[in-house]
Amino acid sequence: MNSIRKRLLWWLLITFGAGLCAGGGAVYLTARHTADEMADLHMRQIAGALPSRAFSPIDGLSREDAQEEHIVVQIWDRAGNILYLSDRASNMPPRSGSGFATVQFGGSEWRVYNETVGDNAVQVAQPVSARTQVAARVALRSVWPLLALTPLFGLAIWFTVRRGLEPLERIAHQVEQRSAESLDPIADDDTPGEVKSLVAALNRLLKRLGQAFDTQRAFVADAAHELRTPLAALKLQTQLAERAADDAERRAALHTLHGGIDRAGHLLAQLLDLARQEEAARSRERTPLRLDALAREAVGERAARAFALGVDAGVLHADEIVMTGDLAGLRALTGNLIDNALQYTPRGGRVDVEVRQEPGAALLIVADTGPGIPAEHRERVFDRFYRVPGMRAPGSGLGLAIAQRAAQAHGAVIELDGNPGGGLRVTVRFPC
Amino acid sequence: MRILLVEDDPMIGEGVRKGLRQDGFVVDWAETGEAAELALSSHAYDLMVLDQGLPGKDGLEVLASLRRRGSDLPVLIATARDEVPARIKGLDTGADDYLVKPFDLDELAARIRAILRRRAGRAEPVMRHRGVEFNPATREVTRDGAALALTARELALLQAFMDRPGAVLSKTQIEEKLYGWGDEVESNTVEVYIHALRKKLGADFIQNVRGVGYLSPRAAA
Numbered sequence: 001m002n003s004i005r006k007r008l009l010w011w012l013l014i015t016f017g018a019g020l021c022a023g024g025g026a027v028y029l030t031a032r033h034t035a036d037e038m039a040d041l042h043m044r045q046i047a048g049a050l051p052s053r054a055f056s057p058i059d060g061l062s063r064e065d066a067q068e069e070h071i072v073v074q075i076w077d078r079a080g081n082i083l084y085l086s087d088r089a090s091n092m093p094p095r096s097g098s099g100f101a102t103v104q105f106g107g108s109e110w111r112v113y114n115e116t117v118g119d120n121a122v123q124v125a126q127p128v129s130a131r132t133q134v135a136a137r138v139a140l141r142s143v144w145p146l147l148a149l150t151p152l153f154g155l156a157i158w159f160t161v162r163r164g165l166e167p168l169e170r171i172a173h174q175v176e177q178r179s180a181e182s183l184d185p186i187a188d189d190d191t192p193g194e195v196k197s198l199v200a201a202l203n204r205l206l207k208r209l210g211q212a213f214d215t216q217r218a219f220v221a222d223a224a225h226e227l228r229t230p231l232a233a234l235k236l237q238t239q240l241a242e243r244a245a246d247d248a249e250r251r252a253a254l255h256t257l258h259g260g261i262d263r264a265g266h267l268l269a270q271l272l273d274l275a276r277q278e279e280a281a282r283s284r285e286r287t288p289l290r291l292d293a294l295a296r297e298a299v300g301e302r303a304a305r306a307f308a309l310g311v312d313a314g315v316l317h318a319d320e321i322v323m324t325g326d327l328a329g330l331r332a333l334t335g336n337l338i339d340n341a342l343q344y345t346p347r348g349g350r351v352d353v354e355v356r357q358e359p360g361a362a363l364l365i366v367a368d369t370g371p372g373i374p375a376e377h378r379e380r381v382f383d384r385f386y387r388v389p390g391m392r393a394p395g396s397g398l399g400l401a402i403a404q405r406a407a408q409a410h411g412a413v414i415e416l417d418g419n420p421g422g423g424l425r426v427t428v429r430f431p432c
Numbered sequence: 433m434r435i436l437l438v439e440d441d442p443m444i445g446e447g448v449r450k451g452l453r454q455d456g457f458v459v460d461w462a463e464t465g466e467a468a469e470l471a472l473s474s475h476a477y478d479l480m481v482l483d484q485g486l487p488g489k490d491g492l493e494v495l496a497s498l499r500r501r502g503s504d505l506p507v508l509i510a511t512a513r514d515e516v517p518a519r520i521k522g523l524d525t526g527a528d529d530y531l532v533k534p535f536d537l538d539e540l541a542a543r544i545r546a547i548l549r550r551r552a553g554r555a556e557p558v559m560r561h562r563g564v565e566f567n568p569a570t571r572e573v574t575r576d577g578a579a580l581a582l583t584a585r586e587l588a589l590l591q592a593f594m595d596r597p598g599a600v601l602s603k604t605q606i607e608e609k610l611y612g613w614g615d616e617v618e619s620n621t622v623e624v625y626i627h628a629l630r631k632k633l634g635a636d637f638i639q640n641v642r643g644v645g646y647l648s649p650r651a652a653a
Contacts (some may be wrong), residue, residue: 221515225485228512231442232533236447239537260443347527387487 003034004168010163019143020146028139035134036111040100043071043113043124050075052118057083064263069131072124083120102128103300153405167195183210223271230264270398273332277405289327291362291430292318292355298334299353302342310347313338320359323432325410333406335342336399337366337426343395344370345423362430369423378416409417433548433591434458436480438468438494439510440487448481448510449496451537456571456587457544458612465489472498475640476608477505479544483509492525494635499526506547509533545569552595559594561648564633566594580632585610589625593638593648602645 050073075084085091092105098114109128114121168188174186177252186202237260241253287378299315306313334353341351349369357362373381377388380421382404400414407414413428419425435457439445440461451457460475463487472480482496482525484491491617493508511523514532521528531540535551545568549557557568563616565574571587573580582590592609604624610625611617624636626646 221513224514225512228514228533229444232512232535233441233443233447234453235534236444236537240450243451243537256443260448263443360467 006159008164009158012157013154016096016150016157020143021152023146024139024143027142028135031138032132036133037124039111039131039134040113043111043126044118046071046073047113047115047122047124049116050120050122052120055083056215057081059340065204070127075123076121076123078119078121079319080121092123092124094121114125119191137388145153149156162211167191168427170214171195171199171202183207183213219384226267226385227271229265230260231268234264234266268394270396274398274402274405277332277402277409285326286324287327288322288324289330291321291323291325291330291364294330295334295353295355295364298331298338301335302338306342306351309342309345311342311345311351313351314353316352316354318355319400321355321357321362321432323430324361325430326406327411329406329409332367333403333428334364336403337364337428340395340399341368341370341424341426342368344368346370360431362432364428364430367419367421367423367425372418372422372424373416380418382414408412433459433480433543434475434586434612436468436471436477437461438463438480438486438487438491438562439483440464441483441574444483446645448537452481452544454536455541456591457541457566458588458610458615459494460613463636465491469497471588472505476605478609479506479508479547481508481510481540482527482546484509484513484518492522494525494567495522495525501513506551508540508543508547510540513650515581520561542569548595559591562634562637563599564591564594564637575633582632583628585625586632587630588628590633593646597648598650599643600641600647605645 010030015353032069047181051194060168071086072092073084074082074092080094086189087269090106092103092110092112095101095103095114098116101112104111109169110125111131112123112125116122116125169193171186183206185206186199188199188203192200234257237257239393240251242258244250244253281318295318296315299313302313338351340355345351345368350367351394352365352367352370354363354365354367356365373388380386382400384401387395387397404414407428412428415427415429417425417427433454433561433627435452435453436611437448438446438458439448439461440463445463447460449461452459452568460471462475465488467480467593468480468491471477482491482495486494491509495509498505498507506528507526509516510529510531510532510533511522513519519530519532528550529543531543545557546570547554557567557569560569563576565570566587568591573582573587573590580630588610589606592606606622607617610622636649638646640646
């Protein structure tokens with residue numbers, strides 16, 4: 001399992017074990033060195049204490065009597081006759097020279113010391129393994145209390161790791177306890193610094209989520225409100241039609257009713273369009289298209305309505321512009337801008353559409369001779385359902401919001417200005 | 433009964449005005465908060481039907497400033513905002529009732545009648561005065577048990593007197609109750625309607641207080 005606790009536990013135990021081994025090794029090496037010095041000194045002392053005159057040969061001691069250090073002493077006279085051998089099993093040949101040396105004998109290593117004491121040649125030898133054993137014993141003796149304490153250390157490490165990870169677990173528990181709606185920040189008092197940054201990041205995410213939820217909630221509330229209004233109008237008109245005393249009155253009520261149904265239908269279509277633009281902003285299919293052709297088409301589709309409204313709508317100028325974009329989104333953008341212009345332009349007014357290539361930008365401009373938008377409201381008209389106070393228009397309040405979403409999906413910005421001749425001038429600036 | 437309707441949606445405004453007129457109310461229609469305040473300052477209304485979401489000055493602001501000025505004009509909020517907090521806020525700001533769109537015209541009229549009835553301190557839906565019974569819901573009038581046929585204006589005038597028995601109404605007050613904006617008021621029409629009412633309900637039902645106005649005296653013991 002990939003758990004911090006297990007990892008910590010393992011690493012701490014491995015480190016501890018390695019430390020123990022290294023410590024034991026170091027103790028062993030030191031002990032070995034000391035043992036060497038001690039044993040050498042000992043051997044020299046033995047050699048010094050031996051008789052200096054010749055004596056008749058003595059039988060050595062048997063193997064069983066050999067001391068723990070397993071030191072073998074040999075004495076020869078000047079003629080090279082062996083006078084003494086402490087251990088018959090270890091009858092090493094006499095070594096020429098004096099002082100210490102390490103020699104091979106009987107398949108193992110020996111430390112040998114030679115000295116001439118008076119008339120006798122003395123050789124004191126000790127197997128190296130005996131010294132090693134001593135050092136190992138010393139090392140073991142100093143390490144074993146630590147070894148004995150290992151389980152205790154393990155327990156301590158386990159508890160420490162557990163305590164150290166407690167804040168993480170507490171936070172996990174807190175998060176787990178939450179319902180899907182609860183977006184309150186996670187409490188981060190008395191959390192350690194390392195976890196605090198995680199909690200802070202989580203809290204920032206929760207806050208952003210909360211804001212997104214609020215926007216969505218506000219939109220749903222607004223949408224419900226906006227849908228209720230045409231429904232209320234429909235209900236009123238049906239009741240008036242029911243109450244109507246004569247045919248003429250009934251016809252009038254039904255006529256208004258039709259208008260109301262169209263209005264509710266338009267609002268629904270716009271709501272769907274907005275949802276589509278917001279969805280499309282994430283996943284958008286892009287095709288090569290001609291912006292000028294798109295603008296001409298959009299004006300053409302609205303020509304009959306413009307004529308009925310008594311508004312002169314047309315394309316003033318169109319540079320040939322090829323770009324890649326989302327056809328449906330750009331149609332919604334152009335259509336909504338032109339619809340808006342037609343809606344606010346009084347009879348006898350003009351709506352002019354232009355498509356212009358500028359260095360670094362393609363421009364789509366829709367200008368009208370309507371009342372325009374006061375500068376202080378230009379920022380807010382892109383909000384969903386925002387209507388300029390005092391402006392009488394039957395619109396859904398979504399047109400510019402849809403246009404804005406579609407523009408954003410193309411990296412374009414919408415600028416609102418006053419038209420030099422009075423009215424509104426909307427410029428969509430596409431980067432290219 | 434003269435009602436101020438504040439509603440920004442032209443279709444709803446037109447519909448409510450038409451419907452309430454059919455129910456015998458005199459209705460003035462204001463489309464913005466500002467227009468509503470102007471109307472409130474220049475006319476006497478019996479009740480205001482207020483839409484909450486108005487462009488410019490919001491409905492609740494209109495209501496709040498009305499209450500700040502100490503007015504006890506009955507107010508019915510008719511709005512598309514149906515969330516409980518919005519209703520609570522509306523009522524706590526000083527509304528007498530809260531109706532969510534889409535609403536039923538008949539229900540709106542019934543609620544208006546109920547508010548007006550409570551305001552007049554009556555629990556009974558039928559008004560009684562000097563042997564005359566008037567039912568505002570059905571708009572039926574009887575005198576000593578016999579049904580009477582009254583025109584819309586006569587009914588409005590009758591209701592004005594029955595609403596406050598024993599109180600003197602000036603000619604201007606009566607005109608306010610009979611005519612909305614845009615209604616032509618001829619100089620002697622009030623007298624014409626009073627005359628007609630007296631003829632149907634008995635000469636002593638309405639008495640003239642010279643130089644002051646008219647009253648319908650409380651029943652003589």
